[in-house]
Amino acid sequence: MYKKRLLLLASYCLISLSTAYGHESESQLPFARPHAHSELEGHVHVGWESRYFSEGRDALDGDSLYTSSFELGWKHLSAGVWYGHSPDQNYNELQLSLGLSHCIGDFEFYIAYTHFQFPFEHTHDNEIGIGCAWTGLPLDIELAADVYYSFEADGYFAEISAARDFSITDKLTLNLSGIFGINQGYVGDGHDGANHFALSLGLEYEIYDGVAITAHTAYSWEIGSGKRYPGDGQLIDFIHSGIGLQWSF
Numbered sequence: 001m002y003k004k005r006l007l008l009l010a011s012y013c014l015i016s017l018s019t020a021y022g023h024e025s026e027s028q029l030p031f032a033r034p035h036a037h038s039e040l041e042g043h044v045h046v047g048w049e050s051r052y053f054s055e056g057r058d059a060l061d062g063d064s065l066y067t068s069s070f071e072l073g074w075k076h077l078s079a080g081v082w083y084g085h086s087p088d089q090n091y092n093e094l095q096l097s098l099g100l101s102h103c104i105g106d107f108e109f110y111i112a113y114t115h116f117q118f119p120f121e122h123t124h125d126n127e128i129g130i131g132c133a134w135t136g137l138p139l140d141i142e143l144a145a146d147v148y149y150s151f152e153a154d155g156y157f158a159e160i161s162a163a164r165d166f167s168i169t170d171k172l173t174l175n176l177s178g179i180f181g182i183n184q185g186y187v188g189d190g191h192d193g194a195n196h197f198a199l200s201l202g203l204e205y206e207i208y209d210g211v212a213i214t215a216h217t218a219y220s221w222e223i224g225s226g227k228r229y230p231g232d233g234q235l236i237d238f239i240h241s242g243i244g245l246q247w248s249f
Contacts, residue, residue: 043246
């Protein structure tokens with residue numbers, strides 16, 4: 001079974017996530033991008049995903065995934081723990097991440113390390129990710145580029161994304177984003193080059209101070225697979241959705 005996961009690129013490893021999926025500006029990553037904090041901040045999230053969207057692939061062949069995460073950020077440092085479990089098959093995944101970030105004007109740069117454990121498969125992996133986000137565009141659009149390298153696969157995956165938040169009310173926020181993915185040896189038995197394009201809509205509603213309900217839906221289109229490679233079997237056009245509950249402190 002294909003074990004590559006929710007893009008952690010570089011972790012988006014951390015904190016400031018408004019949701020592990022609620023804000024798809026963070027692409028498919030379980031954590032938000034590392035960024036600077038003026039004080040210690042934390043975030044807890046639990047959720048359910050209709051499918052495991054990873055590197056443009058339906059990684060669990062249509063089965064769902066329960067997720068939970070805990071992240072902390074202080075000044076330029078961030079750390080996170082993410083756990084995913086599929087109730088439909090014997091699949092567990094644990095991610096441990098550390099990140100470092102730095103801001104220069106409207107640009108934010110980061111580097112992150114993530115360790116993956118797959119208990120049922122008795123395997124593990126390590127990744128290094130780097131990225132940059134730019135918030136200086138008109139209309140409050142955020143443009144980001146991320147690249148993460150897998151030591152196990154000896155390859156990398158890159159994403160370019162654009163996103164914008166809309167404040168519908170004081171408690172309700174809507175996020176729209178688009179993501180373009182490129183594979184270069186990360187999915188070792190898949191094709192290299194343009195991989196997929198996805199559009200996503202996310203919602204976040206604050207029910208109490210620091211506590212919010214999140215929801216998202218996204219559609220992903222495969223690019224260039226032609227099903228000529230074994231690793232492209234799960235690279236299909238598909239829709240996926242998710243809901244979650246988060247606490248920020």
